[in-house]
Amino acid sequence: MAERRSTQAPHSARAELTDALYDFFQAARRARGRAAGDMAGGLSLAQYHVLEPLGKGPRTNRELAELAGISAPTATRIVDGLLDRGWVSRVADPTDRRAVVISLTETGRGALTKKQREYVARRRQIADALDPHEQEVAAGLLRRLAAVIEEL
Amino acid sequence: MAERRSTQAPHSARAELTDALYDFFQAARRARGRAAGDMAGGLSLAQYHVLEPLGKGPRTNRELAELAGISAPTATRIVDGLLDRGWVSRVADPTDRRAVVISLTETGRGALTKKQREYVARRRQIADALDPHEQEVAAGLLRRLAAVIEEL
């Protein structure tokens, strides 16, 4: 393999990784598309991204918007939907009456936990394609790639 | 490092990779979000996914829908938008007058090529975070992970 690249570089490691990243992102996009409207679990991706931070405790609307990377009105709308399903509560903050405190209900915690377990199971399935040594290498590489992507 | 796992497995390679996959997908999601409404380049992600197959030649509406993983009416609507911008043409197929043939215009090919180059440049930036040997390893791992994700 390496000898083919000793005199020329028609397929440099850099170019191969660039291509592999394309394939990987494509695969992730398609998987995401398959899961995006996943109302089977009763929880859309956008709702999940708002619900997830609530797993660690109550948050204001502004905080949720920031954590989910969406605008405040969008957060309001998504929380409206979660309220309709009884997954969250929204009450005025007694210490700052401009703000609202959004919290998970018991039902909501159940739905969130169920979804989180599904996602963990899916990631484990992916991880299981590699042997233990490869898993260790892959974890390190993915962490570094994630850091670079964040900085982009 | 390995000795810590010799007697117990609180952080097995599998669990570490599962976590790393979470971080990586999160980073990719945020990057995607930043680019999704990217009308700066004048080309939304959905439009790009329809335009891309046209780079290899004309396609019917049904083919485009299938390749982009969307319904036929959605493809029609997106093609409507691309027509408005003068990036594609849509003419009746002479051999089967139920069908339409959608093709890139010169302007459209320019926009597509420009976007493709942007994406390649971004993936190269990511690849450049690793040294050549790591790039080779990473390419192989990502290809295998992509295959698993597709099968999920």
Place this chain on the structure above:
DNA sequence: TATTGTTATACTCTATAACTATA
């Protein structure tokens, strides 16, 4: 005045159902 949240409005992407034209 500045901040927090909501309402009003609008646009994109998405789908299903109904319809037209052609095979």
Place this chain on the structure above:
DNA sequence: TATAGTTATAGAGTATAACAATA
């Protein structure tokens, strides 16, 4: 009848601008 495409309709997710309440 079956297929290709479009139109009609609906709903989620997204944003910005305007507004109300509170700090």
